[in-house]
Amino acid sequence: MELDETDRAILRILQADARTPFSEVARRIDMSSATVHDRVGRMEDAGVIEGYHAAVDPKAVGYGVSAFVGLRVEQGREENALDKLRDVDEIREVHLTTGEWDVLLRVVAADTDSLRELMFDRIAEVDGFSRSQTMIILETDYEEDGPPV
Amino acid sequence: MELDETDRAILRILQADARTPFSEVARRIDMSSATVHDRVGRMEDAGVIEGYHAAVDPKAVGYGVSAFVGLRVEQGREENALDKLRDVDEIREVHLTTGEWDVLLRVVAADTDSLRELMFDRIAEVDGFSRSQTMIILETDYEEDGPPV
DNA sequence: GTTGAAAAAATATTGAG
DNA sequence: CTCAATATTTTTTCAAC
Numbered sequence: 001m002e003l004d005e006t007d008r009a010i011l012r013i014l015q016a017d018a019r020t021p022f023s024e025v026a027r028r029i030d031m032s033s034a035t036v037h038d039r040v041g042r043m044e045d046a047g048v049i050e051g052y053h054a055a056v057d058p059k060a061v062g063y064g065v066s067a068f069v070g071l072r073v074e075q076g077r078e079e080n081a082l083d084k085l086r087d088v089d090e091i092r093e094v095h096l097t098t099g100e101w102d103v104l105l106r107v108v109a110a111d112t113d114s115l116r117e118l119m120f121d122r123i124a125e126v127d128g129f130s131r132s133q134t135m136i137i138l139e140t141d142y143e144e145d146g147p148p149v
Numbered sequence: 150m151e152l153d154e155t156d157r158a159i160l161r162i163l164q165a166d167a168r169t170p171f172s173e174v175a176r177r178i179d180m181s182s183a184t185v186h187d188r189v190g191r192m193e194d195a196g197v198i199e200g201y202h203a204a205v206d207p208k209a210v211g212y213g214v215s216a217f218v219g220l221r222v223e224q225g226r227e228e229n230a231l232d233k234l235r236d237v238d239e240i241r242e243v244h245l246t247t248g249e250w251d252v253l254l255r256v257v258a259a260d261t262d263s264l265r266e267l268m269f270d271r272i273a274e275v276d277g278f279s280r281s282q283t284m285i286i287l288e289t290d291y292e293e294d295g296p297p298v
Numbered sequence: 299g300t301t302g303a304a305a306a307a308a309t310a311t312t313g314a315g
Numbered sequence: 316c317t318c319a320a321t322a323t324t325t326t327t328t329c330a331a332c
Contacts, residue, residue: 003210011210014203018167021308021326032318037310039316048209053202054163058296060197061152061160068217068246068253086291094291097217099284100249104217108296135248142235142243145294147207147257170309172325181301186327188299 001046006031007039011049011149014040018052055145063090063108065115068135069123070101077128078102084126090118101133112136150195155180156188160198160298163189167201204294212239212257214264217284218272219250226277227251233275239267250282261285 003011009029013020022040026033043049058066073081078096085091085105093106105123109115119134152160158178162169171189175182192198207215222230227245234240234254242255254272258264268283 001209008210011203011205015205016200016202018201018203023308033309034311034319035317046209048206050204050206051165052167053165053204053294054160054167055199055202056160056164056295056298057197057199060150060195061157061296061298063296068244082290089297091291092293092296093289095217095286096288096290097284097286099282101284103290104284104286133248135246135250135253137244137246137253139245140242141231141245142240144241145202146205147210147212147241148238149205149210170325171327182326183302183328184300 001043001048003043003048007043007048008149010036010039011043014049014052015146015149058108062110064111065109066137066140067107067109067115068137069105069107069119070133070135071103071105071123071129072131073102074128074130081126081128085123088118088122090114091123103129150192150197152192152197156192156197157298159185159188160192163198163201164295164298207257211259213260214258215286215289216256216258216264217286218254218256218268219282219284220252220254220272220278221280222251223277223279230275230277234272237267237271239263240272252278 006029010025013025013028022033022036026036040049082094082103085094090107090109091105092108095104096102097104107118109118115134115136119132123129123132155178159174162174162177171185172182175185178185189198231243231252234243239256239258240254241257244253245251246253256267258267264283264285268281272278272281
């Protein structure tokens, strides 16, 4: 699906605040809300808009520590190892990457103690991983969700 | 602010779909929509809910490549260097981390060629960084937004 | 904190240009 | 693709428990 500038304007508004009423989106881009409704529906159907999510503060729900974890996977063990990671609640992202690590995780934990437990008791236990490195996020300087539109 | 199980149930619903009408949230948790409205408002005010965002498919808006970039920062140059990164559109996240890298970026680019340009012409140019490593995301196996609730 | 009910506003749908 | 008009649904407010 190709997007014109009107579609992109709608995307930018909903990316910044997904609960903006279509009537206001319409006002801002100077079109009728029926048009907005129509275009949003088409972008949802085409998969351009993958969903709408409330951003929840991790600290508010008890997760004081976030980290990236790099992992090396032994040849041929990828599949089984990755399947097991998906079941761990604290693992929020699993990426296969080039470079020093085969897998890069983003994880959350209540505190450094829970993080240690997560790493040693639940990730290190999974067969197929050799080396790992934990990069604790000391501060997130800047974070935008999704791509620029 | 402390959250009870009702708050958490609301959070889970809005985390999965931020445009769920409050009337339906109410039906699912078996409360009135006035209560949902009230609780959501309080969680927004308290910063538990940081916002609502449409998830846009990067490929649909022309970004075919995503990557993590690790950077080493020279002593005392952190501030200036980070300020400049924030101005680069393709840099979506900037984290200060422990471990092998001082700074970990998440970036998007149209293709590998644009990624090379981003790395060499725009990130390497910023004063204060020494080594860098680019970890291209070959595949995202799993990705949840925000913490488990 | 919660509720039902009323008023205000938004969304979904339709038919036509 | 866009719109105006309409029907339906939701949001928001508020007095009362």
